[in-house]
Amino acid sequence: MDDIEQLRGFSRFYTQRLGLLGQSYLGSGLGVTEVRVLWELANGELSTAREIAELLGLDEGYLSRLLAGFEKKGWIARKPDPQDARRRTLELTAEGQALAASHDKASRAAVGAFLGRMEPDARALLGEGLARVRQAFQPPEHVELKNLAPGDAGWIVERHGALYARDEGYDATFEALVAEVMAEFIRTHDPARERGWVAWGDGRRLGSVFCVSRGAETAQLRLFFLEQEARGLGLGRKMLEACLNFARDKGYRELVLWTHESHAAACRLYERAGFEKLGSRPEREFGQDTVVVDYRIDL
Structure with missing residues (x-):
């Protein structure tokens, strides 16, 4: 098996094991991309749609429609940037923050249950392997x-x-x-x-x-x-x-x-x-x- 098929096979393997293939992520009613955008708004340092699109590699039109849905449901609010009137920043509302927190809690519980079924040596091996995979994808900056x-x-x-x-x-x-x-x-x-x-x-x-x-x-x-x-x-x-x-x-x-x-x-x-x-x-x-x-x- 060449390195291309190894990576494709691993992608199919881990998405199935972590339950990422369904229309609803962890029964939330939202897809993986929607949950990730919520997470970035709750935990990241980005505040505009363009910044989020660039970080996640999303089409700006698709992200705009996704954010419009969030706004309609009362999860986000758009505000003028005090330092640049041409920009609109995004903030989670109290309801949006509560939703993001519940998703994060559910995700931690699901991953914890997955790891809990593994033997300690296998769990340690997984941690070492994930660290090396991340190194391969993310060259050092300094x-x-x-x-x-x-x-x-x-x-x-x-x-x-x-x-x-x-x-x-x-x-x-x-x-x-x-x-x-x-x-x-x-x-x-x-x-x-x-x-x-x-x-x-x-x-x-x-x-x-x-x-x-x-x-x-x-x-x-x-x-x-x-x-x-x-x-x-x-x-x-x-x-x-x-x-x-x-x-x-x-x-x-x-x-x-x-x-x-x-x-x-x-x-x-x-x-x-x-x-x-x-x-x-x-x-x-x-x-x-x-x-x-x-x-x-x-x-």
Whole structure:
């Protein structure tokens, strides 16, 4: 099953399990969209029809008709914006607030009952999975690079093992190699000339990169990777520049690295940054036939 069918299948699965397919959401007499608009008016920070349409991706004509129905039933009131007379803001009436609160209570009860039927381990797995799904749909807005800290090493080893097994078919020997590199760095690295960074965004780890010494004049880039949802945001370039700048500041004359030819995006990043491709060689490693590529750049 490809990723398109996986997502479509999951959509059909969860909408049925959460009772979202009926004409009336949780017996309220309202559809899912109507209940969501009520929720936004009660809990969100939006106050105009255009803002709600943009947030929810709704056609403005359809939303206008929906809101007219709310107004006719006495659930919302329209008021002039005190700061812009051309705009009309939306507010829930007391009746609308009570209705939104009753829907929220019913929804919490229904979801609580659903979760209550699950075993604790399954419930924990669901929570972790939902967090990862949300990460995939919502790229981080704020990213920063932090020095390696306690707890990071285990995450770096685990994510390298899982991602390269998924994307490249590598076996457990690759995870073992990453664990050995991390253990050596933690035990023996020179803080004055070597450093590891972990990229963080919106409270979660997104990737890593390391600069390690290979002599007085040569540094090596190692353990450079990004989570899927953090790619395409310019973060890889930012991490590479941090490593290059650190190596220059510490007096190294060159930075070297090796990667695999299959990592096409990484190879393009290195070449755009000015790295010289020294050559490539076929290897049998990590349970796969690979092509190792060597790069270097003068600092």
